[in-house]
Amino acid sequence: MKERLSVMMLAARGTVYKVILLIAVTGIVQAGLFYWWMMRSISPDDIWLVNLESGMTDSHVVFAAAISFVILCAILSLNGCSFGSKAIYTFRRLSVSQKEVLCCWAVYNTLAVLLFWMSQILIMLGLCGMYKAVAPILCEQSGVPASNLPFGPQTVYIAFYRHKYLHSLMPMAEISRWIRNVILLGSLGICTATFSNSVRKGKKGIAIFVLVTVTLGMFCASVGMFEVDIVSGLIALGAGVGSGAIALGGVEDEAYI
Amino acid sequence: MIELKDVCKVYGGSYTRKEALNKVSLKLPQGEIVGLFGENGAGKTTLMKCILGYLKYDGEITLDGEPITTKNIARISFATNEHSFxxxxxxxxxxxxxxxxxxxxxxxxxxxxMDFFELSYNAPIRHFSTGQKNQFEVIMAMCQGADYILMDEPFAGNDVFNREDFYKVLLGILEPHETVILSTHLLEEVENFIGRAVLLHNGRIVGDVTTTELEESGRTLMDYVKETYNYRSDRVVKVLRELSDTEKGN
Structure with missing residues (x-):
């Protein structure tokens, strides 16, 4: 067990600070974008437009999350590629098998993606809190009565139902979206791990590119979009299981060794 | 003891077939420092990678009578100029x-x-110079606690003083049970460091001699290598003479 944990720690050593820094920077950027949106949007003429859901869309916080997600996948995928060295020689001299190394790496990467997902939920909730706390002050400064702001006790709850990104982050009672998200999470962990595993063996890994494209294109979906959950879930499942099976059953390229 | 029996290794398919090792049989007892020599493509690296199980091969390689698997692979370490950190x-x-x-x-x-080579403990290895990377590669192989330390051209890119230092340190710290198998082109440099020389040519062992045997016969390692490979020093003289004759004719 100690050896397996050590392999997982090897994966963590190379990325944990980068992932934490990425999450922090993403949070700061998203907060800045949201605050800037509030600053430029609150005016006496169209205060009714300054609602939480339009803020989430117009402030481009979702775009920032998408960029951050791509960077996260790059960090996790490139970790362990060992460019400039053939670390596979060391991996192959361990008492832990190559398959176990891959599994440890996949588990760590899944946890890293989970951390990113959780952080986005918290950041989005934080932005809701920021809206509740700061928007009234900005209204007062603009000469708009704060009572005109479209914000009530149910606003955050409704936003997490109606806004595509917020709902997909935390799909409430929509079981199919939760299942799709869990599949995405696991598949991202596997595909990022198989990418570096393939590079170490002198091969290419394309599954992660497919999965990132699918996630970017299909992650955000309205409530009740069952077909999107099915399609994106199946593609993610195929990418994860397929690349995992190829990596576990693959024969090493002797020309590379 | 590492023992190789009739080890054959072929690269490529039917059109690009290359016999890298051809019925190599070799015994490497514990406590020896063995130099593995041969021209580029002679099979030195392939031999090491077969011992480590990195390549598939025909024949048999055992470590104290047992096949080399994940159970006993920790008894072998590897330092390579390709780097494995x-x-x-x-x-x-x-x-x-x-x-x-x-x-x-x-x-x-x-x-x-690490202190001897003044390497940083806290910098990622990618920030090291090529020479430092080589040093680190060898350090890890030396410290693994392996009985057999395989080194494949470990000092490529290091200056002569650096290499000299390393040989001295190596000789000073090796335990009696530790075996070093060193593949290198730097014959003269390692002559006083090794106890046995194994010569490969076209995937075959063409020479196997201890340095004691060389001393007794009054030959140097270079003499032995030239003799084994039928090195014709008159070839150079002949070519130069031909060239100078041609120039005079013009």
Whole structure:
């Protein structure tokens, strides 16, 4: 067990600070974008437009999350590629098998993606809190009565139902979206791990590119979009299981060794 | 003892077939320092990679009578000029990782060698110079606690003083049970360091001699190598003479 944990720690050593820094920077950027949106949007003429859901869309916080997600996948995928060295020689001299190394790496990467997902939920909730706390002050400064702001006790709850990104982050009672998200999470962990595993063996890994494209294109979906959950879930499942099976059953390229 | 019996290794398919090792049989007892010599493509690296199980081969390779598997692979370490470290990990991180995977990892030796070569403990290895990377590669192989230390051109890119230092340190710290198998082109440099020379040519062992035998016969390692490979020194003289005759004719 100690050896397996050590392999997982090897994966963590190379990325944990980068992932934490990425999450922090993403949070700061998203907060800045949201605050800037509030600053430029609150005016006496169209205060009714300054609602939480339009803020989430117009402030481009979702775009920032998408960029951050791509960077996260790059960090996790490139970790362990060992460019400039053939670390596979060391991996192959361990008492832990190559398959176990891959599994440890996949588990760590899944946890890293989970951390990113959780952080986005918290950041989005934080932005809701920021809206509740700061928007009234900005209204007062603009000469708009704060009572005109479209914000009530149910606003955050409704936003997490109606806004595509917020709902997909935390799909409430929509079981199919939760299942799709869990599949995405696991598949991202596997595909990022198989990418570096393939590079170490002198091969290419394309599954992660497919999965990132699918996630970017299909992650955000309205409530009740069952077909999107099915399609994106199946593609993610195929990418994860397929690349995992190829990596576990693959024969090493002797020309590379 | 590592024993190779009729080991054959063929690269490529039917059109690009290359016989890298041809019925190689060799015994490598514990406590020897063996130099593995041969021209480029002679099969030195392939031989080492077959011992480590990195390549599939025909024949038999055993370690104390047992096949080499994940159970006993920790008894063999490998330093290669291709490098096998984790570039993003620090030296300290490597030591911790090795200590968890190789029960006999020698922290004392690691510290001594790191300090001797004045390498940084806390910088990722990718920031090291090529020479420092080579040094680190050899340090890790030396500290793993292996009985057999395989080194494949480990000093490519290091200056002569650096190499000289390393040979001296190596001789000073090796335990009697440790075996070093060193593949290199630097014949004259390692002559006083090795105890036995194995010569490969076109995937075959064409020479196997101890340095004691060489001393007794009054030959140097270079003499032995030239003799074994039928090196014709008159070839150079002949070519130069022909060239100068041609120039005079013009």
């Amino acid at each position: 984790f570039p993003g990990l620090t030296a300290k991180g490597h030591a911790e990782f090795y200590a968890e995977h190789f029960p006999k990892f020698s922290e004392k030796r690691f510290k001594a060698l």
